[in-house]
Every structure is written in C-alpha cells, then in structure tokens.
Amino acid sequence: MLLAFAVALTTAHALAALVITAYSASQLHLLVRSLRVPDPRVPPVPDELPAVTVQLPIRNEASVVADLLASVGRLDWPRDRLLVQVLDDSDDETTTICAAALEALERDGIRVEHVRRPVRQGFKAGALRDGLATAEGPYVAILDADFRPHPDFLRRTVPLLHAHPDVALVQARWGHINRDASVYTRAQALHLDAHFTVEQRARSHRPLLMGFNGTAGVWRREAIDAAGGWSSDTLTEDLDLAFRAQLGGWNVLYVDAVEAPAELPADVRAIRTQQHRWMKGGAQVARKLLGALWRSDTPLLGKVQGTVHLLGGAVFLAVVVLLLATPALGPLQVAVPQLATWTRPALTGLSTALVVLLAFYGTTAVRRDGPAGMLRLARDFLPFLSLSTGLAVHDSVAVLEGWAGQESPFVRTPKVGSAGIARYTAAGAGPIVIGELALAAWGLLGLLWALSTGNVVLAAFLASQTLGCAAVAL
Numbered sequence: 001m002l003l004a005f006a007v008a009l010t011t012a013h014a015l016a017a018l019v020i021t022a023y024s025a026s027q028l029h030l031l032v033r034s035l036r037v038p039d040p041r042v043p044p045v046p047d048e049l050p051a052v053t054v055q056l057p058i059r060n061e062a063s064v065v066a067d068l069l070a071s072v073g074r075l076d077w078p079r080d081r082l083l084v085q086v087l088d089d090s091d092d093e094t095t096t097i098c099a100a101a102l103e104a105l106e107r108d109g110i111r112v113e114h115v116r117r118p119v120r121q122g123f124k125a126g127a128l129r130d131g132l133a134t135a136e137g138p139y140v141a142i143l144d145a146d147f148r149p150h151p152d153f154l155r156r157t158v159p160l161l162h163a164h165p166d167v168a169l170v171q172a173r174w175g176h177i178n179r180d181a182s183v184y185t186r187a188q189a190l191h192l193d194a195h196f197t198v199e200q201r202a203r204s205h206r207p208l209l210m211g212f213n214g215t216a217g218v219w220r221r222e223a224i225d226a227a228g229g230w231s232s233d234t235l236t237e238d239l240d241l242a243f244r245a246q247l248g249g250w251n252v253l254y255v256d257a258v259e260a261p262a263e264l265p266a267d268v269r270a271i272r273t274q275q276h277r278w279m280k281g282g283a284q285v286a287r288k289l290l291g292a293l294w295r296s297d298t299p300l301l302g303k304v305q306g307t308v309h310l311l312g313g314a315v316f317l318a319v320v321v322l323l324l325a326t327p328a329l330g331p332l333q334v335a336v337p338q339l340a341t342w343t344r345p346a347l348t349g350l351s352t353a354l355v356v357l358l359a360f361y362g363t364t365a366v367r368r369d370g371p372a373g374m375l376r377l378a379r380d381f382l383p384f385l386s387l388s389t390g391l392a393v394h395d396s397v398a399v400l401e402g403w404a405g406q407e408s409p410f411v412r413t414p415k416v417g418s419a420g421i422a423r424y425t426a427a428g429a430g431p432i433v434i435g436e437l438a439l440a441a442w443g444l445l446g447l448l449w450a451l452s453t454g455n456v457v458l459a460a461f462l463a464s465q466t467l468g469c470a471a472v473a474l
Contacts, residue, residue, distance in 0.1 A: 283402025327446025
C-alpha cells in the first residue's frame with residue numbers, strides 16, 4: 001500500500017516537474033531571442049501630424065483620475081489633432097472629479113469627451129468599443145487610470161504606426177511609480193520588467209505572437225475594425241484582440257525605450273484581483289483562439305510559443321501539485337529508499353528551471369540597471385518566488401474557471417494614487433484562503449522534518465511554500 005502511494009505521488013511530482021521544465025525551456029527561448037532582436041528605431045515625427053484619439057477607460061478611480069488627466073493634458077501633440085475620451089463607467093464621486101479635471105483641459109484648448117453609458121455593457125471592452133463611435137483619426141491610444149504618460153508618449157509611438165502601415169499596435173513598456181513601496185511592489189516590478197524586456201521584446205517579432213497589455217499602447221483604428229473589434233467575451237480583451245489582429249496578418253511592435261509610468265497594486269488583495277483577471281482571461285482566450293491559431297498559416301514556432309503563451313497559467317497547476325507532493329517526499333524516501341532514485345530526474349529538471357528563472361530575471365535586471373540590478377535581484381528574487389508560490393492556488397482556480405467557460409464580471413484593480421490612500425479595497429478570496437492556509441501548514445510540517453534531518457535544499461523550498469502561502473492568505 002505504501003509503495004503504491006509512493007509511486008502515485010512520485011508520478012504526480014514528475015509530471016508537474018515536466019510541465020515546469022518545459023515552460024522554462026520556452027522562457028529560455030524567449031530570453032535568447034530577446035537578446036538578438038533590436039528595439040525599433042522611432043522614425044522622425046511626420047511633418048503633417050495625424051489626428052489621435054486618447055481613450056481613458058475608467059470606473060471608480062477617484063484616487064487617480066485627476067493625476068491621469070493632468071498627465072494627458074501635458075501630451076505634446078497639436079490640440080486640433082487630439083481628442084481625449086474619458087470612458088467613464090463610474091458610479092461614485094469619480095465622475096464629479098473627472099468633470100472638473102476635464103473643464104481644466106478644455107480651458108487649455110484640449111478637446112474632450114466625457115462618455116457616460118446608461119448600462120455598463122461589456123465592461124472595459126464595451127467602453128472601448130462604444131468610444132470608437134465618436135473617435136477621430138487613424139490612431140487610438142489607450143491608457144488605464146493608474147498611468148502617467150510622459151509628454152512625448154505620442155511622439156515616440158505614433159510615428160512607428162505612420163511609417164509602418166502593416167503594424168496594428170505599438171506597445172510601450174510599463175514603468176513603476178511605486179516600485180519601492182513594499183516587498184509586494186518590488187516583487188511585481190521584478191516580474192513585469194522581465195515580462196516586457198524579455199517576453200514582449202521577443203514576441204513582437206514574427207513568427208511569434210505578442211499580446212497587448214491593455215494600456216500604454218497605440219492602435220491603428222483600421223486594424224481594430226479588421227480584426228472584428230473589441231470583444232467582451234473574455235476578461236483579457238487586450239490579449240484577445242491582439243491575437244486576432246496578428247492571425248489576420250497584422251504585425252505589432254514593442255518599444256522598450258518608451259516608458260509609461262504606472263502604479264503597481266499595493267497589497268495582496270489588489271494583486272489577487274489583478275491576477276485573477278489575467279489568469280482567467282488568458283485561459284478564456286486559449287479556449288477561444290487556440291483552434292484558430294493552429295488552423296492559421298502561422299509557422300510552427302509561432303504556434304508552439306503562442307500555445308505556451310495562452311496556456312501559461314497551467315504552470316500554476318503544476319506548482320500546486322509540487323506543493324502537495326513535496327512535503328511528503330522526504331519522509332517517504334526514508335520508508336521507500338528507491339524513491340530517491342525515482343525522483344532524481346524530476347529534481348534535475350526543477351533545478352534547471354530555477355537556473356533558467358534566475359537567468360531570465362537576472363538578464364533583465366542587468367540590462368535595466370547594470371550592476372545595481374543584480375543587487376536588486378538579490379533583494380527581490382526570493383520574495384517574488386514566495387509570492388508566486390503563494391498565489392498558485394488562487395491562480396490555478398482562475399485558470400480552471402477560464403478553461404471551463406465560467407463567466408465572471410470584469411473587476412478593476414484598486415489603486416492608491418498620489419495621496420497614498422486607498423479609497424477602494426478588493427474583495428476577499430473566500431474559500432481559496434482555506435486551501436492556501438492548508439498548504440502553508442502542510443509546508444510547515446515538511447519544513448520541520450527537513451530541518452530535523454539536515455535536508456537544506458528541501459527546507460529552502462518548503463520555507464518558500466510556507467511563507468508564500470501564509471503571506472497571501474493572511
């Protein structure tokens with residue numbers, strides 16, 4: 001009986017390790033590719049500047065909307081060729097704050113539209129779609145409420161669309177206004193820096209497919225229409241539209257040199273809200289577009305990496321299996337000695353994945369900040385690893401919901417703003433917390449056993465499990 005249990009547990013552990021190792025191989029490919037592709041050179045600003053609509057989708061953003069509109073008001077673009085649309089689905093004081101800020105913009109000669117919908121149909125995607133009815137010009141810039149674009153944002157993105165008629169989208173890199181606010185913001189910044197500098201840079205060149213990050217980007221209106229427009233049948237309408245556009249033959253560009261500063265979620269509840277939307281939305285897009293991807297004429301490499309992109313949330317399911325299996329492996333190896341031999345290939349794969357992960361984030365840190373980046377990596381990597389581990393249960397539930405076709409509303413991520421006060425808080429995670437606390441307790445039991453036997457490597461992993469799961473649950 002014990003032997004059968006050991007075999008089953010080892011098999012589950014090995015399969016989880018295989019998924020994680022395969023995912024790390026994909027990340028290694030993106031890392032190598034990102035080192036080979038140059039950042040697009042922004043061409044000169046055309047003599048005749050085109051009309052641009054700046055869409056600002058907001059809902060209950062009283063903490064940040066004034067700062068957003070002040071930043072948009074400083075955009076360096078001819079006033080007669082700029083239209084600012086505030087797509088306001090708020091049901092609180094945000095609308096009043098917004099109206100006052102828009103009056104100030106109008107006094108400065110900026111044309112504005114304060115769009116209020118009687119019914120919040122389609123959430124953010126619906127707001128963007130409805131706003132296009134009165135949008136002007138061939139290009140549409142999109143900025144979320146927590147972004148503070150630099151004045152030259154349009155001058156460093158629109159010329160790329162103007163010079164390349166085959167390009168549907170220009171995506172800028174996110175900056176982080178509150179990077180050092182807490183251990184949570186530092187961990188998120190570490191991950192997002194690598195996402196943009198490695199993943200987005202690598203994916204923005206054919207035959208790979210790149211997702212839109214939902215903000216800090218400029219779209220060609222023609223491409224939006226040609227791809228079928230904004231759709232609200234997933235929680236990540238940005239990823240959905242970008243993939244549909246590229247499957248339709250359009251190209252996209254990522255510009256690492258153009259930064260759009262933004263606010264990171266400041267606490268675990270806000271991180272949960274954002275992660276749920278991203279993980280579930282990605283799974284929904286996979287359910288919707290994987291078939292179309294494999295039926296398209298995209299080269300095999302693009303299909304494989306596109307599949308990994310859309311199914312990337314599966315790695316959290318594998319992490320949950322590891323969290324369940326690993327605390328029992330040590331004691332089982334004492335009872336079933338041959339287990340040590342059986343688990344060696346899986347442990348080798350996981351060790352390799354960890355090395356790839358360090359290279360992935362380390363390369364980004366050095367490219368961004370030089371030697372100081374390595375110091376930042378040394379400070380932030382373990383907290384990032386613990387946070388990612390702790391969120392595995394939450395993210396896995398979101399992925400499974402997305403694959404199953406379970407619908408849920410678009411929930412905004414709470415922001416703090418320049419005042420440093422959160423006016424809104426995210427909802428709790430409910431029953432998921434019980435699972436996270438159980439995994440924290442399970443990890444603690446395994447940690448105590450590992451420490452008692454001097455198994456330092458196992459103890460390090462279980463310490464990350466215990467701290468991560470407890471931190472996100474409490």
